[in-house]
Amino acid sequence: MERVAFIIDATGERIDCLLNPETFEVRRLAGVRTPAAGSEPIVGRGQADDPVRFTGGGRTELLLDMVFDVGLVESGGAPQDVRALTARLWNLAENTAHELGAGRPPLIRLVWGKSWNVPCVVSAIAERFDAFNAGGAPGRSWIRLKLLRVGEPAGSAACSFDEELTRTATANGDTDRPAALEAIGDGGTSDGRPGTARIDLLAADALGSPMRWRELAAHNDVDDPLAVRAGTVLAVPSAGSRS
Missing domain, CATH: 2.40.30 (Elongation Factor Tu (Ef-tu); domain 3)
Known part of the structure; x- marks a missing residue:
């Protein structure tokens, strides 16, 4: 879950x-807001x-x-x-x-x-x-x-996620991205398990914006974006693809 x-x-x-x-x-x-009493004339009788x-x-x-x-x-x-x-x-x-x-x-x-x-x-x-x-x-x-x-910003909050992806890709040129990247996380847990990496930071490195973390997660079938193990190699979607 x-x-x-x-x-x-x-x-x-x-x-x-x-x-x-x-x-x-x-x-x-x-x-x-409504004008506070006494702060300004009340109009519209x-x-x-x-x-x-x-x-x-x-x-x-x-x-x-x-x-x-x-x-x-x-x-x-x-x-x-x-x-x-x-x-x-x-x-x-x-x-x-x-x-x-x-x-x-x-x-x-x-x-x-x-x-x-x-x-x-x-x-x-x-x-x-x-x-x-x-x-x-x-x-x-x-x-x-x-x-x-x-x-x-108001524009980002009002537009849909697909519009945000399109605008971000246009602004950044959406080119020269790597074919894959390795997840770099923390030092691991006390019981020897590997650490985890932040997928929004991985998306910023690979796709130019942390807002595109859903695209990176979907492309790699990541079920839990909070549990990307350090050392995992993630494929980067091509410039023309949308997962």
């Missing part, structure tokens, strides 16, 4: 979820609705409900306290990055199979605990995560 993961943009660190979200809601708030001001922009929110349980950890070293599994998600809501002299939450990517790859920041997190042991440590956690999409 493909699971949701969060990739920290600055470091490449990946935070995997034990299960897919219980629920996943996407909400779009348009760039409109006799109309059915108050006037609105069009500010442009807006925001896209993603709401995820997730479950973590120490009993679901596959390795023998499962923690006694579920907070050991969820602490890194809390850190994503802290101002650990810096921009223009001020702290801000780190930029991350929400990745879920081949369907979702969204640049965003964590704007809110809430956690409810149950399944406490005799020492008071919770064994299960119910997390609600609120994400805000960032870093996408």
Whole structure:
């Protein structure tokens, strides 16, 4: 089963979820507002609705409900306290990055199979605990995560994925690409298994844009783009092909 993961943009660190979200809601708030009382004259008397001001922009929110349980950890070293599994998600809501002299939450990517790859920041997190042991440590956690999409121009957000691929290929010339590339990942796991590589970075090297990771995954029949083993040789689609 493909699971949701969060990739920290600055470091490449990946935070995997034990299960897919219980629920996943996407909400779009348009760039409109009503004038605040006393801030400006209210016009449009006799109309059915108050006037609105069009500010442009807006925001896209993603709401995820997730479950973590120490009993679901596959390795023998499962923690006694579920907070050991969820602490890194809390850190994503802290101002650990810096921009223009001020702290801000780190930029991350929400990745879920081949369907979702969204640049965003964590704007809110809430956690409810149950399944406490005799020492008071919770064994299960119910997390609600609120994400805000960032870093996408209006044109990119409005067009379809195929249009994005076409525009990217045109801008980059889509030529002089290698026939294949080797996945370079991290140093591996503590039990000797090979590390994994980020397929969006591989797509950037081979196809000129990380946005084209789905094309690279489909061309190589990659079922789980988060589990490309280091050392795997991936074929690069030709300039004229679309998988």
